[in-house]
Every structure is written in structure tokens, then in C-alpha cells.
Amino acid sequence: MTAATTSHHPEPAPLGGRIWTPFTGVLALLVVIMLAVLATRFIHGIGAVTNLSDGYPWGIWIAYDVVVGSALGASGFTVAFITYILNRGQYHPIVRPALLTALFGYVMAGASVFFDIGRYWEFWHIFVPRYAQVNSVLFEVALCISAYTLILFLEFLPAVLERFGMVRIRQKVDRVLFLLISIGVLLPTMHQSSLGSMLLVFGPQVDPLYQTQLLPLLFLSSTIGMGLAAVTVEGSVTSLALRRPVEGDLLAKLMRVGQFLAAAFLIMRFGDLAARGQLGNLFVARPLVYLFWVETALFAAPVVMLLGPAGRRPSRFFGAAALLAAGGMLYRIDAYLVAYNTGAGWRYFPSLGELAVTIGLIALEILAFIIAIRVLPVLPKMSRRAAPDPA
């Protein structure tokens, strides 16, 4: 057993250990409930399990599972960008877990789209030039997300190949990895900003507090922040759960970038509102305005918390990350559902069935992550400090 390089990082290795615990059992149960709801959905139609209507044709399956889910999955491309494009090799240990989270996030988003679209068996139309409608923002988003999911598979492939000792293919993949990584940065930049642009065509149906031509930039900046926050939260939780030391320095530095992006988001947002003469509407008492201020607080808190050297303490950056992720989530849910109003008389709150599917998908994602880190080389090998890898 030799390590090929004299890297100072421990190589990733499967964790091993038991897969079935009470916790994973509960996760599996949630997945089974989801499957039951989905069976009803496919037999009796979308209306049978959702509260969707022609006033709210999109619910949490889109606003949460796709829009929020994929934004949290931005962890993959942001970390890949920092590690490989900005050449910060010290981030290596967190690349694989970040890619894996991204992969599951995107697969979950794709699955959710499949449950949500009414005529799912025609989904392939998206990929056929004959049907392509290039002016549609959704067309770009759908194509881009599909392509990126594929790229994520390929980016993660080395871990799988390594596990099964497929050296040759592994080397081939490695040779084009730089291209995969580059495409894997370009595509999310495109579709994450487009997830914001998607609201533009809704025009006056989206509240003027949220409807702006800056939507793509607001979505992109908050996505990157959310992605970094997701890596930080996940990294901390994984370390705690596995009783490993937290990658404190790395995560703290990541959250510095997150802090910068949160600040950029706030500046752009308020600047835009001022430019459009909307600041006065921020002091009208109505639910959307309250939510706006909660979002603002969630974005502002990390900026403040991470100021100064105290920002490097794990409890600080963990808290800041959690708040930033929550801010990004709320912003998306608000923009897609709360700020959307197609006229009087329509209301929407997710049904139990919709919640069961969303929760089931999240459970599936966590379950898959747990299984993956136990059987695949994802996390850096962690022999106790005193016992370094025999070289």
C-alpha cells in the first residue's frame, strides 16, 4: 500500500462501519412514506396529493426541492472552484464530500421535477432540438441542470473507480478532470443565476420588492453563499457525528468568502430597491415585508458574526453558516411562492403529501450520503493523530 504522491493530505478512504442504525432506519421509513405518496400521485394525478392550483401552479416541489435544493448543492462547484481554479490545494479534503452533497442535491432536484411535471414521460423533449425553445429561461435551466448532474457524476467518478480499483479508467478520467471541473463551474453559474431570471417573465405577478432585473445576480451571489454554508454545516456535522476534529481553518476561511457574498447580496439588494424607488415599501406592515426583514437579518447576521478574529471559532462560523443557508432558503421560498400573486382568490400552503415527498427526498439524500461515506473513499482517512499513514 503506497500513496502515489507525497501529499500532505491524508487520502480519502471509505469509513466502513455499520450502515443500519436507528437513525438510518428512520430515514428509510420516511423514504417509504414518500414512495406511497408518489404512487398516489402517479395513479391519480398531481391534484390527488398536492394543494397546487392554477393560481399556484408551482409549490414546494419546485421552490424547495429544485430551487433551494440545487442552491445548497452549489457547495460542489464553489469548493471545486476554490480548490482547482483558485488553486487552493489545502481545500482538498472537503472537495469530495462537497461534490457528493452537490450530486445528491441535484439528483434530488431532478427527481422532484420528474414528480412535479404533469407529462413526465415527455421529459426528453427538453433534449431534442426540434422542441427546443431557446427564449425560455426554463429551457436553459433544465438543459443546464441535466448537463451539470451528469458532470457531477463524472467528477465524482474517480472516487468510485478508486474504490473498485479500476486504475486505467481512473487515469483517463483524471486526464480530462480539469475540463470537467471547468464545465462544472460554468454550468451552475449559468443555471443558478437563471433560476432567478426565471421569475422575470412573471412580471407584475411577483411583488416589486422581489421583481427586479438583478434577480440573476441576487440568486447567484446567494447561491454561492449557500453552497459554502452548506459545506461548512455539513463538514462540522460530519466531524461531530464521527468524532473527528473539525476542519476548522478551512471552514473558517470558506465562511470568510460566504461573509463577503452575504454582504454583496445585501448591498445589491438595497441598492436596487433604492434605484427603483422601493425603499418606502419596506416599511409597510404586511407579511411579505416581515419576511423580507427576516431574510435581511439572516444575511446580515453572518456578516457581523464573522467580523474579527472571533469569526474563526467553530461555534461562530457554524452558526453563521446555518443562518446564511437559512437566509438563502427563505429568500428563494419567498421569491417563488410568497411574493408571487396571480390575482385575488388563490391560496397555497403545501399539503401533507407535498411535505412527505420533500421530507422523503431529504431523508433519501442524507441516507445516501451516509452510505456513500461508509463504502466509498470520500472523507480523508483519519488515523489518530499520533499514527500517521505508513508511507
Added chain:
Amino acid sequence: MLTRRNLLKGIAGGAGAVAATPLCKEAQARGAHQLPDDAVGLLYDGTLCIGCRACMSACKEANDMPAEHTALAIGNYWDAPLDISGKTLNVIKAYRSGTATHKDQEQDGFAFTKVSCMHCVDPSCVSACPVSAMTKDPHSGVVHYNVEACIGCRYCVAACPFNVPRFTYDQAIPKISKCQLCQHRMDEGKYAACAEVCPTGATLFGPVIDLKKEIERRRSLTPGTQTTYPRGKIGGTDSFQGPVAHYVERTYGETEIGGTQVLHLSGVRFELLNKPPLPKVAPARISESLQHAIYNNLIAPLGFLGTLAILAWRNMRPKREPAPAGTAAPGPTKPDGGAP
């Protein structure tokens, strides 16, 4: 089915399409769409409407739509839709206030309005649809729906500011429902069933240019005097004499999101008829202009990709070290440039 090969092929094809299409389209911010030369549409004059709903049943019959049973229905026999829906493309609604004794009066009066697709000049539904299931006929301007192409994503439903496309949520094999101006009847030399059947000329079919002239004419007359109203379609033989009504200033559809091919006249303010004012600029235009600006011939994305690729290649070049061939757990070629 979606196999991986299809997927790969598809992505290659789709990416090609994305790369190629902007080249033959206007790449930068696009201007407002214009009314097609042979555009046809409807004029709905609420002051002429008597609320008989003949247009609603004619629409059901012409488009083979099922009856809809609601709270209004008596027994199981009546079709009594309260709104357009997956089963209903056209609805006449009433406004009423106080004693509701006077027609077209805002206080203690009542008025009628029509809800159906407006056949926008720059339709949001067409701009939204990712698979070209919503299209605007370049000649007649009629906005069509092609169920064969539709994937059921409901982006059109969300996008339409008139809340027109409706979805059959109760079906396992669902589809969108929306008025297509009886295109199938036009192909037979007939025209929109709702206009054909309307006994009062309240719903009138015709070329949009002529409908606009007719609106001008009605507005130029003195309320209370008598005039001749065409019935069915404009330029037809059927007409009748009636009193000139008093209209509110706005023609609904004249400027709304860039104008529509269905135009409404009313004796009461449109806000009361649940037809709120909409911006003049089509949201589709804003959205497409921004997309085109960002993806102008894909120059920016490709430039970005090039930069990324160069940086990544530099940073990830494999180190020149002998690969330990044949080991079961080979060390990966570290794509790590090492700490700088």
C-alpha cells in the same frame, strides 16, 4: 424512455441547438413584438352582453370540453363553471353592486365581463414554454397549444398575467387547457364559436385592425344615439340597430403587456371586473432581453469556460511521478498543485 445514451445524445444535440440558435436570432436586447399583419381576434363589448352564456356552451361544444359541476349546478345536469379551468375555456362573469338594478353602472348596478385567452401580441406563455408547446401563429397571431409537445411543467400557467392557461390537476394524464380561438373552425372556413353564436354582437370576431376601427367608431358616437352594430364577425352581413353606450376610457388589451388580440370595452372600470392594470412592456421582452444580453451568442459563457479551463489545467497538471501500476488501491494522481 430516458436512457443514458439518449441523454448524452440529447445533451450534445441540445447544446448544439443552444449554441446555434442565437446566431440566427437577434442576439441583443429585443424590441417589442408587433401585431402580425393578418392578426385576428375578438372584441368583447360588455355593454352589449346580456349574460346569456350562449357563448360558453357553444365553446364547450366546439372544443369538445366536458361539463363542469360546481356549487351553482342544479342536480348533475348543468354545466355551471365559475371560472375558466381545465374543463372550461371561456366564462362570462358578472359584477354586481348593491341592488344591482342598473346595467353597466358601478353603484347599485351590474356588468358582464369575459374571461378567456387574450392572444397577446408578446405572450408570456410562449416565452415561458421550454418545449415550444405554446406558439404564436406568425400570420393570424393566434396562440396555440400543442399537447404532443407539452411536458406539463406549468411554467405557462405561472407566467400568464391573465391567469389563462389551466391545468388538469385531476388527471393522471394531464394537459393544459386554453382558448385557441377555434383555430380548427377557422381551418373549415368558420370562425370562433363564441362570436358566431352571440345574439347581441357582444363577442365579435374579426381582423384586429378592423376591431380597433370599430372601437374607435363606437367611442366617437354620442351615448344614447342609435347606431348599427355588426353581429358574429366584422364585415359580415348580420347587424342590428342599438343605442350607443357610455364607455370607460380604457380599452382592455390595447396596451396591456404589449397589447392583445382580444379587446374589451366596458361601461364600468376594469378594476371592478377583476382586470387590473398591467404594465405596457411585455415581461417576456424584459426576460428575453436580459437572457440574450447574458448569453449573446454564448460569447460570455464560452470565454468564461476558456478561462476556467486554462486555470484548472495549469493547477491540475499531473505531477511527473511513476504511477504504481497494478496496485489495488492506487494513489490518485493528485490534481493538487500543492500549496502555492
